[in-house]
Amino acid sequence: MRRLLPLLFGVVVLALWEAAVRLNNVPEYIVPGPIAILRALGKDGADLLAGLVVTLEVTVAALLLAVLTGGGFAFLLAQSRLAEQTLFPYAVFLQVTPIVTIAPFVIIWVPNVFVVLLILAWMAAVFPILSNTLLGLKSADANLRDLFRLYGASRWQTARRLLLPSALPYFLGGFRISGGLALIGTVVAEMVAGTSGTRSGLASRLLEASYRLELARAMACFVLLSAAGFAIYWLLDILSRRLLRHWHESAKDT
Amino acid sequence: MNEAVTLRGVTKTFQTGTSALSPVDLAIAAGSFVSLVGPSGCGKSTLLRMIAGLLDPSGGEIARAWTAGPQGIGFVFQDATLMPWANVAKNVSLPLEIAGLPHDGVAEAIARVGLEGFAQSYPRELSGGMRMRASIARAIVAKPSVLLMDEPFAALDEFTRFRLNDDLLALWQANRWTVIFVTHSIREAVFLSERVIVMSPRPGRVVADMPILFSQPRAAALRNDHAFTDVCARVGAALGEAQAA
Numbered sequence: 001m002r003r004l005l006p007l008l009f010g011v012v013v014l015a016l017w018e019a020a021v022r023l024n025n026v027p028e029y030i031v032p033g034p035i036a037i038l039r040a041l042g043k044d045g046a047d048l049l050a051g052l053v054v055t056l057e058v059t060v061a062a063l064l065l066a067v068l069t070g071g072g073f074a075f076l077l078a079q080s081r082l083a084e085q086t087l088f089p090y091a092v093f094l095q096v097t098p099i100v101t102i103a104p105f106v107i108i109w110v111p112n113v114f115v116v117l118l119i120l121a122w123m124a125a126v127f128p129i130l131s132n133t134l135l136g137l138k139s140a141d142a143n144l145r146d147l148f149r150l151y152g153a154s155r156w157q158t159a160r161r162l163l164l165p166s167a168l169p170y171f172l173g174g175f176r177i178s179g180g181l182a183l184i185g186t187v188v189a190e191m192v193a194g195t196s197g198t199r200s201g202l203a204s205r206l207l208e209a210s211y212r213l214e215l216a217r218a219m220a221c222f223v224l225l226s227a228a229g230f231a232i233y234w235l236l237d238i239l240s241r242r243l244l245r246h247w248h249e250s251a252k253d254t
Numbered sequence: 255m256n257e258a259v260t261l262r263g264v265t266k267t268f269q270t271g272t273s274a275l276s277p278v279d280l281a282i283a284a285g286s287f288v289s290l291v292g293p294s295g296c297g298k299s300t301l302l303r304m305i306a307g308l309l310d311p312s313g314g315e316i317a318r319a320w321t322a323g324p325q326g327i328g329f330v331f332q333d334a335t336l337m338p339w340a341n342v343a344k345n346v347s348l349p350l351e352i353a354g355l356p357h358d359g360v361a362e363a364i365a366r367v368g369l370e371g372f373a374q375s376y377p378r379e380l381s382g383g384m385r386m387r388a389s390i391a392r393a394i395v396a397k398p399s400v401l402l403m404d405e406p407f408a409a410l411d412e413f414t415r416f417r418l419n420d421d422l423l424a425l426w427q428a429n430r431w432t433v434i435f436v437t438h439s440i441r442e443a444v445f446l447s448e449r450v451i452v453m454s455p456r457p458g459r460v461v462a463d464m465p466i467l468f469s470q471p472r473a474a475a476l477r478n479d480h481a482f483t484d485v486c487a488r489v490g491a492a493l494g495e496a497q498a499a
Binding site: 141143144146147148149150151152153157161162165168246247248249 | 303306307308322323324327329331333335337338339340341348349351352353376377378
């Protein structure tokens with residue numbers, strides 16, 4: 001019953017929305033009701049899904065790139081305090097700079113639209129993975145480090161058997177945040193870069209539809225993007241619980 | 255007699271300028287069970303870490319008779335310090351894994367600390383006492399010639415602590431490694447050791463060096479013996495003098 005409560009709440013809100021739109025005779029090009037949105041989803045379903053696939057391609061590619069570069073870079077920074085002090089401020093720079101302000105330059109410099117989107121989405125996604133993994137690598141138990149030293153472990157053995165497992169829960173925490181950010185980054189990048197034609201992503205189509213006052217279609221895009229964001233979070237959460245279920249407090253109840 | 259470790263004029267001053275240890279001269283015979291007792295902060299853990307080679311002394315020298323690596327030395331911390339992501343068997347085999355030694359002996363080490371049937375358990379599924387047993391199994395799995403223990407049972411309840419004391423003593427009697435055992439419990443030190451070294455508050459120095467002559471093997475009943483209580487009282491008095499001075 002308790003699990004159904006959020007669903008029930010959603011249904012009530014949607015019903016109120018539909019009722020308000022109908023009772024006040026609000027035209028569809030100003031505020032479409034849920035039923036009109038559903039109709040748009042049905043009518044343009046195949047078309048919108050094609051757009052979603054384009055968007056998700058960029059999102060997933062950006063996320064994987066963020067894992068590789070963020071994780072790898074964190075590993076390098078963890079090797080030396082000096083390297084961390086020298087380079088970490090630039091990682092922060094990446095985090096605090098709104099990607100829309102960098103987009104115009106990237107669009108001019110990079111001819112391939114897919115690569116433009118990839119770079120911008122990567123910029124949005126990489127920091128949580130980088131900073132969390134770095135924190136995790138530095139949080140390895142001091143006594144265990146001493147034990148590895150006492151037993152004459154090589155740098156590689158210490159990294160593989162101590163540092164990486166210690167960093168895993170932190171990395172996964174960052175990964176879950178970055179999953180959402182990669183999607184947001186892709187959406188923002190699509191809107192700024194203005195992709196078009198059959199290879200345009202869902203966010204571009206949303207913008208297009210809104211320009212044409214096809215608000216039901218625009219909202220259908222919005223619904224699909226939100227659902228995709230939820231799905232990404234949910235998948236990463238499952239992955240995280242799977243990997244940590246035997247040992248980490250955060251995954252205790254599974 | 256062979257010495258497992260000899261310290262000559264060993265001192266430790268931390269970077270903050272705090273002097274943790276006045277010059278310590280100490281020779282520990284191979285195969286003996288020696289306890290270091292003293293108030294918190296007297297530098298006994300610092301001394302143990304220097305003996306292990308985890309800390310460098312600021313002055314003096316330490317001559318060790320064991321080889322580097324898990325066949326030379328085992329170390330048990332106050333916390334069990336297990337890898338939470340690995341089960342008991344993987345934790346216990348860590349020293350062998352690092353040193354590239356064959357993994358036979360893992361099951362035996364687990365059995366010797368009384369953890370049969372828990373090889374596949376993860377640390378969080380075990381009680382504090384069982385985790386400490388796993389930690390001891392890890393320390394002895396490669397059959398080291400010296401076992402260093404830094405207040406290993408301090409976090410356990412008294413009942414568990416007594417049982418682990420008994421089991422540790424039985425293990426030592428069977429194998430006769432050198433054991434250097436840091437504790438702030440006088441009764442524990444007297445019960446386990448052949449020799450108790452009493453240290454003063456910071457900067458630590460050795461204020462008393464007392465042989466404990468009860469015959470081995472010792473039984474749990476020794477704890478209730480009057481002679482045992484007397485020895486504990488003498489060690490306690492030495493500790494009291496050191497703190498008053």
